[in-house]
Amino acid sequence: MIEKLRFFRKYLPLIATIGLFILMFALTSVAFPAFFSLQVFFNLLNDNMFVLISAIGMTFVIISGGIDLSVASVIALTAMVSAWLVEWLNVDPFLTMGLVLLMGTVLGAGMGSLIQYLKIPPFVATLVGMFMARGLCFVISTEYIVIEHPIYRAIANYRIYLGDGFIKPDVVIAFVALPIAIFLLHYTRFGRTVYAIGGDEQSALLMGLPVGRTKILIYTLNGFCSALAGVAYSFYKLSGHGLYAYGRELEVIASVVMGGTLLTGGVGYVLGTLFGVLIQGTIPVIIMFQGTLSSWWTKIVVGLITLFFIVMQRALGATNSRR
C-alpha cells in the first residue's frame, strides 16, 4: 500500500502532465475538427524544437537543484555568431556549427566553474552569463544579419515527409537528443549523481560522489544544449539578432516544471519535459484556432498553468520554501 502510494506520489506530476496534454489535445480536437490533423501536430513539433532541446539541458540543471537563466541569451548569441561567421567572415557552415557548439559548451563550463569553485549562487552566475551573451550579440551587430548561405537555406527548407505531413530537420535533432538525454540521466553513473546532488548535496559529497565534477558537467551539458538549440533556432529564423528568443528562458524553465521536475531538485524526468514543451506549444495554437482571444492570452494562460503545476507540487509536500 505504502509502496503504491509512494509510486503514485512520485509519478503523479508526470501523469498529470501527460494527461493534461492529451486532454487539451482531445478537447480542442472536438471543438475545432480542423485541429485534429497530423500536420497540426507536426507543426507543434516544428515550431517548438529549439525550446525542447534547451529544456532537455535545463532538466539536468533543475534536477541538480540549480537554475540557468542564460539559455535564451545563449540561443540568441549562437544564432548571431552563426550568421556573423557564415555571412560576414565566409566560414564554412559546418565548421561554423562546430564552433558555435564549442562556444556554448565553453560558456556553460565557465558558469559551472563559477558556481562550483567560487560558490556563487547559480541564479547570479547565470544572470551574468545572460547579460554577457546578450551584450555580445549587440557587440557583433545591432542589426539583423540574414543568413543567405545555400547550405543553411537547404537544411532549413528541407522537409521530411511522414504520412500526410512533414517535419523539419530540427525535429530530428531534438528526437536524437531526447533518448541520449534519457539514457544519460536514468542509466548512467553521471545521471544518478545528478539526482543525488539535487536530493542533498552535502550527503552526496559525504557518499564520496564526484559532486564538483558533476556540477560543472551539468552546466557544460546545458551550455551545449543551449548552443544546439541555437543552431536549430538559426535554421528556424535564418538570421541573427540580439533580441531573438527574448524571455524564452522562462518558457524553458516553465516547460521543465510542467514536466514534473521539482524546482528544489532531486526529482524529474526528461520525458516529462517533452510533454511540458508540447503543452506550452499547444496553448498559442488553441488561441489561434479559437480566433476571438488575442495572442497575449498565451502568456497569461502559460503563467496560470505553470502556477497550477507548482502549487500541485507544493500540495504534494515535495517542495519546501528554501530558495
Added chain:
Amino acid sequence: MNLLKELRERAGNSKLTWPLVALLTIMLFNLFYRPEFFSIEVKEGHLFGSLIDILNRGAPLMLLSLGMTLVIATGGIDLSVGPVVAIAGATAAYLIGHGTHGQDITNTPLPLVILAALLIATAGGLWNGLLVSRVGLQPIIATLILMTAGRGIAQLITEGQILTVYYSPYHYIGLGHLLALPFTVFVVAAVFLLFWFLTRRTALGLFIESIGVNDSASFYSGISEKNVKLLVYTLSGFCAGIAGLIVSSEIKSADANNAGLWFELDAILAVVLGGTSLDGGRFSLAGSILGALIIQSLTTTIYSVGVPPEVIMVVKAMVIMAVILLQSKRFRQAFKPIIGAFLSLTRRGRSLLRTTRLPSGESASE
C-alpha cells in the same frame, strides 16, 4: 594625521564606501574625458545638465531598487517588477486616454488615475507576497509567474497597442519641475524617507534582517514572518507602480512590450552593488540608491563617450562579475595577496580578511 586616520577608519566601517568609490570613479572618468559633464545651466528657471539628467532618468530604477532591497533583505527576490511597471503605465494610459485621441483631456480625474495604477501594481505585489508567504513557493518561482503573465496582462489592458497620452497634466509626473529640480527627484526622496522611517524608526527593519538571516528562527522568536514577507513584496509592487507612472509619463505613452524591459535585472544589480547581499540579512537603502545611480551614470557616460549603447550589457556583466567575485569568500581566499593589499587599507577590509581564513579542506557552504 589623526583626523585622516579616523576618517579612513570610519570609511572602512561603512557599507557605503565601495559603492561611493565606484560612483566617484565614474565621475572622475567624466571629469577628465568630458568636463562639460558637470556643467549645470539654468533654463527657464529649471536646472539642466548631465548630473540632473542622471537623477531624473535614474528615478524609476531608484524606486524599484528601494522596493527590491527589502525583498532581497528577507532572502527573497522579485523578478516581476518590470512587467508590473508596464501594467501600471498601461492602466494609467487606459483610464486617461480611451477615446480621447489627440485631445488634451482625460476620461478619469488624474488623482483617480494615479490611485488606480498604484492599486493595481500594489495588488500585483500582494499576489507575489501571498504566493511566497502563504502558499510557500520559492520567491524566484512565485515572482516568475507574474513576470510571464504580467506582460500579457499589460497587453490585455492596452489591447496590444501603444497607448499615447495627450493629457498634459499627466506629463508633469515624469517631466515636470518643482523648485528648479525634476519632480521625480522629490518622488524618490519621499519614498526613500518613507522606507527609511519604516525600517529604521520602527522595528520592521530589524524583523526584515532577522528573517533574511534565518526565517524559521525569526518565526520561533515571535516575529510574524509571513506578514513581514507579505509586506515587503507588496511594497515592491507599490514602488514598481510609481516607477510605471513615471516611465509612462516620461515617454507620454504606455508600451506593454517594452516598458520596464530588463528593469528587474537592473534593480537586482543596483541592490547588489549597494552592498546588500543576495543571501538576505543586512541591507542598506542608501546603498541601493547609490547602486542605481552607478548604473545610470554608467549608462549616461557610455552614451556620451560614443560607445554603442548596446555594449552596456557587456559592461554591466563585467561590473556584476567584479562585484560578486569580491563578495565571494573563495575568490578572496585564492587571490588574498593581491586583494589583501587593497583591503588591508581599511579596518573593515582587515576584518573581512580575518573571517575569510578557512581551515584547509573545509567546504565553505555559504
